[in-house]
Amino acid sequence: MSRPRVPPPEVRPYLGELVRRTRAVCGPRPVSVLAVGSLALGDYRHGRSDIDVTVVADDSLPRQALRELADALAHPALECPAAGLELVVYPAGFAARPSGGAGYLMDLNTGPSLPERISFDPGEAPAFWYVLDRSIAHQSGLPLAGRAVRDVIAAPDRPTVLDALRSSVREHAEGEGHVADNRILNGCRSVVYCRTGHWFAKRRAAGIVAASEAEFRPLVTDALRSFGHRRESALALPGVAVRGFLEWVARCVESAVAAEGGPAAGGPAAGGAMPG
Structure with missing residues (x-):
C-alpha cells in the first residue's frame, strides 16, 4: 500500500495557515485547495522552488472576497518560506471542463523573490501557463483541503x-x-x-x-x-x-x-x- 503524499516539512505550517486563511475569507465557498507544480510532482527544492497552489471555488464567490483573500495571503502578511507563492483561483464550473483558456478568478504572485502581481482578469495573461498547470494538477495535484483533484479539475486534451x-x-x-x-x-x-x-x-x-x-x-x-x-x-x-x-x-x-x-x-x- 503506497504512503499518502504530503508536502515537505519546510512548507507544511505555511500551507496549513494558507488553507485556514482561505477558508476564513471564503467560508464554505472553496471547493478544493491543491498544491500543484513542484510540490505535486515531488521535486520541491527549498530556497529555489515556488509554492504553487490552486484553489477551486464556488462560482458565486464575490469579487470582494477575492480581494480580501489576496490581502490575507500576500507576503509578508503571510510570510512565504519559499521563493514565492503562485496561487490561482478558478471557478468550479470552469475548472470542471477541459479548456484551453486561462479562466481564473484571481491570479496572485507574491513572495520574497517573486515580483508582486495580482490579476482578476484572465485576459491579462497568456493562457498557456494555466493550461499546463491544470494538466499537471489533474495528473498529480496534491490535495490540501476539500474534494479530490480529479473531481474538480478536468484535464485539457x-x-x-x-x-x-x-x-x-x-x-x-x-x-x-x-x-x-x-x-x-x-x-x-x-x-x-x-x-x-x-x-x-x-x-x-x-x-x-x-x-x-x-x-x-x-x-x-x-x-x-x-x-x-x-x-x-x-x-x-x-x-x-x-x-x-x-x-x-x-x-x-x-x-x-x-x-x-x-x-x-x-x-x-x-x-x-x-x-x-
Missing part, C-alpha cells in the same frame, strides 16, 4: 496541451526574466511529455533527456547542477548552447503536434491557446 507547450517553449526562448537552468529543465519536461503523455518532475525529466541525447548531456548536467543553487546564485550557462537546445525542444514539440494532426508552427493556431 492532448492537442490543447501541445499547443500550450509550443507557446511555453517560445516564451522560454524569447521571454525575459527566466533563469537559464529553468529554461533547460522546463524544455526537458516538455520533451518527455511529448514522448510519453505524462508529466515528470524537472530533474527526472532532465535525467531522461541526458540519458538519451548525448549531444545535450553536458548542458543538461550543468543545468541540474545550477538548479541545486538558490535562484539568485544560479550558474551562468552558455547562451548559444541554451538557444540551440530550445530550438531542438521546439522541433520535438512540432513533431508531436504534427503527429496529432495539428497545424504547423505559423499556422492559424500557432499564436496562442485554444478558446476556452
Whole structure:
C-alpha cells in the first residue's frame, strides 16, 4: 500500500495557515485547495522552488472576497518560506471542463523573490501557463483541503496541451526574466511529455533527456547542477548552447503536434491557446 503524499516539512505550517486563511475569507465557498507544480510532482527544492497552489471555488464567490483573500495571503502578511507563492483561483464550473483558456478568478504572485502581481482578469495573461498547470494538477495535484483533484479539475486534451507547450517553449526562448537552468529543465519536461503523455518532475525529466541525447548531456548536467543553487546564485550557462537546445525542444514539440494532426508552427493556431 503506497504512503499518502504530503508536502515537505519546510512548507507544511505555511500551507496549513494558507488553507485556514482561505477558508476564513471564503467560508464554505472553496471547493478544493491543491498544491500543484513542484510540490505535486515531488521535486520541491527549498530556497529555489515556488509554492504553487490552486484553489477551486464556488462560482458565486464575490469579487470582494477575492480581494480580501489576496490581502490575507500576500507576503509578508503571510510570510512565504519559499521563493514565492503562485496561487490561482478558478471557478468550479470552469475548472470542471477541459479548456484551453486561462479562466481564473484571481491570479496572485507574491513572495520574497517573486515580483508582486495580482490579476482578476484572465485576459491579462497568456493562457498557456494555466493550461499546463491544470494538466499537471489533474495528473498529480496534491490535495490540501476539500474534494479530490480529479473531481474538480478536468484535464485539457492532448492537442490543447501541445499547443500550450509550443507557446511555453517560445516564451522560454524569447521571454525575459527566466533563469537559464529553468529554461533547460522546463524544455526537458516538455520533451518527455511529448514522448510519453505524462508529466515528470524537472530533474527526472532532465535525467531522461541526458540519458538519451548525448549531444545535450553536458548542458543538461550543468543545468541540474545550477538548479541545486538558490535562484539568485544560479550558474551562468552558455547562451548559444541554451538557444540551440530550445530550438531542438521546439522541433520535438512540432513533431508531436504534427503527429496529432495539428497545424504547423505559423499556422492559424500557432499564436496562442485554444478558446476556452
